[in-house]
Amino acid sequence: MNAAAPTNVCIIIAAKNAAETIAQAILSALAEPEVAEVVVIDDGSTDNTAAVARAADDGSGRLNVVRFDENRGPAAARNHAIAISESPLVGILDADDFFFPGRMRQLLAQDGWDFIADNIAFIDAAQAIGAARRIDRFAPRPRLLDLVGFVEGNISRRGVRRGEIGFLKPLMRRSFLDQFDLRYNETLRLGEDFDFYARALARGARYKIIHSCGYAAVVRADSLSGSHRTVDLRRLYEADRAILAEARLSREATAALRRHERHIRDRYELRHFLDIKRNKGTAAAFAYALANPGALPAIVGGIAADKTEHLRRSRSAAPMALGGSGDVRYLLDAFALERAE
Known part of the structure; x- marks a missing residue:
């Protein structure tokens, strides 16, 4: 790890039955010099997720794996991770996704934010290996996202699958979360991210977006099942x-x-x-x-x-991003009017 890089970020990974993917997620977070903590919450898995997570430890003392005996949901898992972590910046990584190298450096190069998110590449699972070499280079083009833009970006349209702005995975300043006592709503098993970010924006959070791509969302057939319950919508x-x-x-x-x-x-x-x-x-x-x-x-x-x-059905197995082609699609491609040369 580069000793000169400030280590001030906690990456939270809520995982359930993620033994096949959790190691890649953890290793990609530990590879970022700015990451001081990786907190994995095994949310009542019935497989060996916790054991695989502990085996991914790089010996730096930054990995903390906690196991819940019963499934409590991603909101409860993330709240617990926030409570036991100490870093001033907090970020979320899903257990079947991973970071591209240099993601933290790109995000932390920006200032004037309480939340900051970058572009997401949706990648078919079979194409995940070596994906970093195929990612397009987008100019950062930073802009602030307000509550209206965030909410409108989360009203899905038929024929456009999983392209919502709510898929963004921002870094968050703990000081802002604590100032407004913001935590995830543990009654929600659907849209807990949307609700969390919407409440932050309603309280004046500066939510900055850059178009540089540092987050890989891996798409699998079973991840598109839409298995939420009716009560979750209510x-x-x-x-x-x-x-x-x-x-x-x-x-x-x-x-x-x-x-x-x-x-x-x-x-x-x-x-x-x-x-x-x-x-x-x-x-x-x-x-x-x-x-x-x-x-x-x-x-x-x-x-x-x-x-x-x-x-109207998309022919691709991957989520529809707002543009893109081939086996990689970008969430923010529609907003990135020019790419870095």
Whole structure:
């Protein structure tokens, strides 16, 4: 490790049944000279995730592996890691992803931020080895992301799969988190990142984005299952309502959050209708729809859209980024108007 580099970053990895990928994630974080701590929370795995994680230790004393006996969810795992870590900067790394070399240096070269995120490369799992050599070089082009832009970037569109700004993985200043007592909402198993960043932005966080690419999100067939529960959708739109009730927002930010709340609520109503149909029959489902006329547009529109989904389906197994080609796609490609020469 380069002794001259300041070591002031804690990387948090919440992992469940990630024995096949956790070592690569850990090693990529430990390879960054600026990383002082890597905290892995084994969130109730039934495989040997914790043992594989400990085996990835580089002997520098920076790795801390904690195991939960029962699954508590990524929000609880991240909150625990924040509580036991000491570094002034905190970053999130998913257990099946990894950093490209030099990511921390690129991020820390910027100033004037409470949160800072870089571009993400979505990479098919079969192409992950050697991906760093194929990554395009984007000019940093730093810009600040406000609450309106963040929320609008998380309202998904049919035919554009997993391209939301919420996929960004920022570094965060602990001082800002502590100032506003910001932690992840442990009732959420879906959208916990969105809710966390939205609440930070509602409290005035300076969220800077650079277009340089330092984060690799590895795409596997089972990662696209969308296996969230119907109740998770309800809890997410209720979290939107909590922000609207608690924060003093501009008219534009209020309108954007209401659009997101309606978007998630519409998804919930469709899923709830289909759950009733599956569990209690068609008659019960239509009785629910007729008794809740406000849900009818979401139900009818959702069913119609699902019936025509094959006409819009992406041919790629990887998430649709906002541009890109080949086996690597970039989340922020649409905003990077020019690449570094």
